[in-house]
Amino acid sequence: MAMAYFGRRYMLSASHRLHAESLSEEENRATYGKCNNPHGHGHNYVVEVLVGGEVDRETGMVVNMATLDETVREAVLERFDHTNLNFDPLFVNQVPTTENLTKAVFDVLKHALPAGKLEYVRMEETENNFFEFRG
Amino acid sequence: MIELTRRATFSASHYYWNEAWSQEKNEAIFGRCARRNGHGHNYTLEVTVAGEADPVTGFVVDLKWLKDVIERAVLAEFDHRHLNLEVPEFAEQKLIPTTENIAIAAWQRLEPVVSEAGGARLSRVRVYETPEIFAEYRGEK
Numbered sequence: 001m002a003m004a005y006f007g008r009r010y011m012l013s014a015s016h017r018l019h020a021e022s023l024s025e026e027e028n029r030a031t032y033g034k035c036n037n038p039h040g041h042g043h044n045y046v047v048e049v050l051v052g053g054e055v056d057r058e059t060g061m062v063v064n065m066a067t068l069d070e071t072v073r074e075a076v077l078e079r080f081d082h083t084n085l086n087f088d089p090l091f092v093n094q095v096p097t098t099e100n101l102t103k104a105v106f107d108v109l110k111h112a113l114p115a116g117k118l119e120y121v122r123m124e125e126t127e128n129n130f131f132e133f134r135g
Numbered sequence: 136m137i138e139l140t141r142r143a144t145f146s147a148s149h150y151y152w153n154e155a156w157s158q159e160k161n162e163a164i165f166g167r168c169a170r171r172n173g174h175g176h177n178y179t180l181e182v183t184v185a186g187e188a189d190p191v192t193g194f195v196v197d198l199k200w201l202k203d204v205i206e207r208a209v210l211a212e213f214d215h216r217h218l219n220l221e222v223p224e225f226a227e228q229k230l231i232p233t234t235e236n237i238a239i240a241a242w243q244r245l246e247p248v249v250s251e252a253g254g255a256r257l258s259r260v261r262v263y264e265t266p267e268i269f270a271e272y273r274g275e276k
Contacts, residue, residue, distance in 0.1 A: 060231035
């Protein structure tokens with residue numbers, strides 16, 4: 001059987017503020033710059049998910065896209081889309097940088113995936129910067 | 136080691152259907168993709184080769200050569216075709232032309248040509264069915 005990968009891109013819109021409780025106001029401003037703005041700001045994040053596995057002989061698929069979409073919708077999009085990330089329980093004790101968000105999404109999806117192995121989660125914060133986590 | 140990627144596009148039609156299944160099961164599993172009159176996509180094919188840069192030319196492979204290889208080996212038979220009916224991998228072997236299987240078929244067409252030329256090896260084939268849906272094949276490890 002052939003091992004292949006299936007990838008899918010989703011979008012979620014969320015706001016965040018980068019601010020570390022352990023740093024002073026001044027250090028926060030120096031570290032995070034504009035991203036430390038007290039009222040937060042937002043992005044249209046692109047979430048790219050790559051799943052690896054054997055191509056099923058009957059369907060020709062690594063994973064059924066409808067099932068993958070449903071899983072991502074339930075586990076990731078419904079949780080984070082149109083929210084303020086700082087208020088999610090995941091970010092009570094860590095700064096919602098896109099690095100931390102990428103790891104969080106990877107962990108959530110890894111357990112929820114219908115089939116195949118999660119190869120990576122890539123989060124594009126803007127067109128010019130993105131983050132990738134492979135576990 | 137350098138990886139070099141060349142992108143190409145082709146337009147083709149297809150449908151998903153497993154002959155061993157009932158119509159109901161095909162429609163349940165494949166949804167709209169099971170409509171027997173087919174539908175089409177603008178596919179983007181990304182072909183990645185890996186190797187060392189030649190000390191004289193500075194090339195891993197000549198991009199013009201790679202473009203020609205992709206055109207002859209893949210596009211000549213995939214572009215503006217109905218994959219289920221006209222492309223041997225799917226028409227004769229009855230493989231379902233999913234994005235995964237298209238990536239594998241493209242790999243199998245490209246790999247011998249790249250290998251035979253020497254110098255670089257085929258590292259990855261990625262096929263985008265839409266900007267949001269893609270599949271990738273890296274050969275058998």
